[in-house]
Amino acid sequence: MSSTYKDIQRITGYSLGTISKYFNGGSLRAKTKKDIEAAVARLDYRVNGFARGLKSRKSMTIGLLIPEINGIFATTILRLIVQFFRQRGYSCLICDCDSDTNIEVESLDFLLDKMVDGIITIPTDTSGKHLERAHTRNIPVVLVDRKVDDFDADTVVIDNYSAGKTAAEYLRDFGHVNVAVISGTQDVYTMKQRCSGFVDAFSQLRKSTFTKKNNVRVMETNLTVESGYIAAKDLLTNDNNITAIFCANYELTLGTIMAMKELGIKYPAGTSLFGFDNIEIVRTLSPSITLMAQPMELLAQSASNLLLERLEHGSIFSPKTIMLDTTLIEGNSVSNLFDKANQMKDGLAR
Amino acid sequence: MSSTYKDIQRITGYSLGTISKYFNGGSLRAKTKKDIEAAVARLDYRVNGFARGLKSRKSMTIGLLIPEINGIFATTILRLIVQFFRQRGYSCLICDCDSDTNIEVESLDFLLDKMVDGIITIPTDTSGKHLERAHTRNIPVVLVDRKVDDFDADTVVIDNYSAGKTAAEYLRDFGHVNVAVISGTQDVYTMKQRCSGFVDAFSQLRKSTFTKKNNVRVMETNLTVESGYIAAKDLLTNDNNITAIFCANYELTLGTIMAMKELGIKYPAGTSLFGFDNIEIVRTLSPSITLMAQPMELLAQSASNLLLERLEHGSIFSPKTIMLDTTLIEGNSVSNLFDKANQMKDGLAR
DNA sequence: TATTGAAAATAAAACGTTTCACTTTTTTGG
């Protein structure tokens, strides 16, 4: 059906070894190259990846395993990683597991069966035990965005706890006392960290004056725009004391913005808003949003480089964890309650 | 390194053929099965996909090739297709080409090299010539969402022209005369069709009274939330005659909604809004949005079934095109200009 | 208890590459 080295051999007369060299960058006489090239073109020949993989045990392919293909964060990182590896001759296999740990295991096996040379994953399962299967097969794994409990590998995360803390301190310094967090569920590593940082910073300051759990109202929901929208609407409709909302990721931020706009609650005048993730649309809105920005490029690049090192040097060094800092980007979505003028304007707007 | 049939043979004593049968559903004695099963468990054995693929020329893998991994439409379809094939024992290889025709060709070759058994694609290149490479290798291709000019294959599209027309007629019937479309660029099949349908319906009715190009102001931009937002803001700020906006896909609809909310322009009172795609967040907003909904499940299912048929029966029938209807979902985002009361309310709101 | 036919198991030949030890050809420099 499709042509093989033998067909090229028949046409050119060169041996299989020589032809193999041609496809693997060995040094050949110019004429030889040209002859083979011609045959390849004539036959519309393509190397059989199965045969090649069977012998070489290399696929020049990286496996990417993420929870949801619909999340902006994951797909943004994904694209950068794909680009990085494309430039270095690798292709990428993308799997999403629908945030389902069973499918996650399945997908990991799929990637291993495809003989990927390495794996970069945003893990769904918090234990991470399934990843052992990769190490058993000597396939390096790099974790991005989330740490796991029972598996040791190169990891790139941001300092989520500090990010939450910074947000809290910022709001506190502007006089906010009754605040709420709209967050994903606490079994997601990043959400737990961000919430803890935020709540801790608040409770440390004024333990006595607050009554609510941890002094901060924390709403947990799914990581979708809609969930954020619904949570924010609920919050803003039923809790009149809240002066500021901290949203723990992009989707929740966007949902909250939509809810506020719909309820006619202006930020910062009505309720202050502190967001997360510097994604295009949020960056474009006005008034601009104050938020914690993640270094997406750096995240992708760090993860890619870590994996590349493993691919090139194997396990000669023990697993590294890189923790990247977030950046506070100040917009105009948080009002200063200490500022008299601001307070009056606030009062009028209500 | 990793174990093979030979290892299983050493442990169990059965021949390679028998072991092969075990993994491919041949009939075996109960004891034999149990013996092999035990060995497999003990060795943590996994079938080598390369060796298997080399012989069987099947990978049980479907290739999915889409323009952007960030677009909701594509990823929604994608997930449904992945799910469909997972249930039938196939895995999926996902490639996005960043809406770049060069990368599209590259990615197609990648999929072919991975010996996918079939391909489902939302094509980027409008010619579609690159897809010939698949047919040369006898790999069936199914096109979704967009037709191409120079390649004949099973295709599933929605009736985009009618969708545009229906939207136009709806607005027209409500008395809207000065309308605008926010659309992607016309080189995208769906955008061209939707715009044409919309514009044609309008111009047919009242050729003489309109002065603008095609009687409808068409704004072309990128298919992102931000682009829609910017275009809508521009439109609403600079063109006071417009009474209604038709957005040609989800991202543009969302961007437009955000722009309107930001400018304090309420729909339907201020400007009417006609959207596209019944995605969660849009469905959740209030007032509810009037829009054309695509049958996402049916699209995915039709495409999957078409491919499955090809996989099972080869090219025994000539390429089919399935054209699916869209549904008008009526919300409260379009005002009836013929309705006196409505007009008054409209007037007050301004 | 033979006999028979179906069911189960086997052995060996692919599949299309890469690799490695080897031979042949070309280049280099005295």
Place this chain on the structure above:
DNA sequence: CCAAAAAAGTGAAACGTTTTATTTTCAATA
């Protein structure tokens, strides 16, 4: 122009499965 070294090319043996024709085993029947 020759010897030696370097470069280019060769041939055969893997890699781990599936497949096919063949042999063995097993039960059921006469």
